[in-house]
Amino acid sequence: MKICLVGFGRLGSAIGKRLKRFYEMKVSTLPPTDELARKEGLEVVDLKTCINFGDVVIVSVEPSAMDSVLSQMEGLEKPLISTAALYGLKEIRRKVKCGYRTMPSVTVEIGKSPVLVSERGGCNDEAVEEILSKLGKPIWVKEEVLDAALPVVGSGPAIHSLYYNSLVEALVYAGVDRKLAEEMVKESVIGTMEFLKKYDPLEVRARVETPGGITVKMTVELEKEGVFGSLSKIVGETGRELRTRR
Ligand SMILES: NC(=O)C1=CN([C@@H]2O[C@H](COP(=O)(O)OP(=O)(O)OC[C@H]3O[C@@H](n4cnc5c(N)ncnc54)[C@H](O)[C@@H]3O)[C@@H](O)[C@H]2O)C=CC1
Ligand SMILES: O=C(O)[C@@H]1CCC=N1
Known part of the structure; x- marks a missing residue:
């Protein structure tokens, strides 16, 4: 499986450092975090190239950047995993068919984090679960539980x-x-x-x-x-x- 990782900030870099051990990966991120990704030996590309490359797209940008990033992916059929706090599944699935919301923590870097994921019954639960299990322990929950648990899991x-x-x-x-x-x-x-x-x-x-x-x-x-x-x-x-x- 190939991964496109969008965003290489606090959380995105932790995800990238961990998942590069298991998957081929390309990164799309903005300066100055592009340099961090290169230092990790990852190829930094534009968003379109990244999306075309990945079998799965992981988006780890700040919530305020989600509208803009997702609007450039409109109609995407590949699984998309968002880490954005409070950016709703409905909004995600309005833009991309196969969207998932997650709430991990920075300890994904060592593969030891609860990773809340909403919701089972999406279009490719198996692929999503496989990737999340490399980051820690995937726990399928209703979206409202994911939000309620953010202060304990994410924070x-x-x-x-x-x-x-x-x-x-x-x-x-x-x-x-x-x-x-x-x-x-x-x-x-x-x-x-x-x-x-x-x-x-x-x-x-x-x-x-x-x-x-x-x-x-x-x-x-x-x-x-x-x-x-x-x-x-x-x-x-x-x-x-x-x-x-x-
Ligand atoms: N930091 C954490 O421990 C956790 C963060 N989250 C969520 O994960 C997301 C990322 O959080 P942080 O890493 O803390 O934020 P951050 O501000 O450190 O990183 C954001 C990254 O997104 C990139 N970015 C912004 N716009 C972009 C665009 N148009 N194209 C490509 N890359 C773009 C930035 O260059 C940066 O690398 C947020 O939505 C946050 O709510 C969720 C759980 C834990
Ligand atoms: O502080 C925040 O808003 C993000 C979500 C959970 C951890 N960091």
């Missing part, structure tokens, strides 16, 4: 990095060398995430909280301060607003 790496950083700062505050602190937090977070594949979070918590011990003192204090409640509210309200926007 996730930024939010998780904030959490990670706050723990590094906590260790530095407690007098631990920063490099050591980073190593400890990474191993702790990664280990716990693996553990959560096996155990329920409430069980994990119960297994750590020694009665009358240090952990339960902190977890109750964090709850009293509303740290995680605020996180749920801010992220949840954003998702709720995005879900109902269209």
Whole structure:
């Protein structure tokens, strides 16, 4: 399968770096990101050449550029995968017959991202699923769920990095060398995430909280301060607003 990738920005470059390992690819993007694509050993071509080359077209441009890019593809029959936030499937399919919407995150670069995709029953689900499975875990959802989950899936790496950083700062505050602190937090977070594949979070918590011990003192204090409640509210309200926007 050959891929035409349109847009080589923050997300497009992550997609390109990953998929070039599996597929032949050409890129259409604007300066200065064309130089980034060339540095990755990818051929940069104009949009028409790119579309003619690809069996599948992936569009990863900013939402405000979607109208213009899609209008140059009008009538396209090949599968088109859009990553644009909030650019509706209906609008996409008005221009191209075989459109799909996705919500990945930048961790596609290492093939480890949930990739929400709307909606099954399009014209070439198999080809789309095959490509997305190289980027991470494809999860077919209704379009409104894709929008609701954007703040956790698309924005996730930024939010998780904030959490990670706050723990590094906590260790530095407690007098631990920063490099050591980073190593400890990474191993702790990664280990716990693996553990959560096996155990329920409430069980994990119960297994750590020694009665009358240090952990339960902190977890109750964090709850009293509303740290995680605020996180749920801010992220949840954003998702709720995005879900109902269209
Ligand atoms: N950055 C992220 O983590 C995520 C981004 N998205 C969505 O993916 C899309 C891309 O986001 P970013 O990479 O962050 O944006 P960006 O601004 O970093 O990159 C946009 C890219 O599109 C290219 N472009 C714009 N107009 C073009 C045209 N007419 N022809 C060819 N290329 C064109 C630009 O040159 C640039 O390389 C957006 O729609 C965003 O909503 C979705 C999930 C995660
Ligand atoms: O911040 C944004 O609008 C895009 C969508 C999800 C991640 N980046």
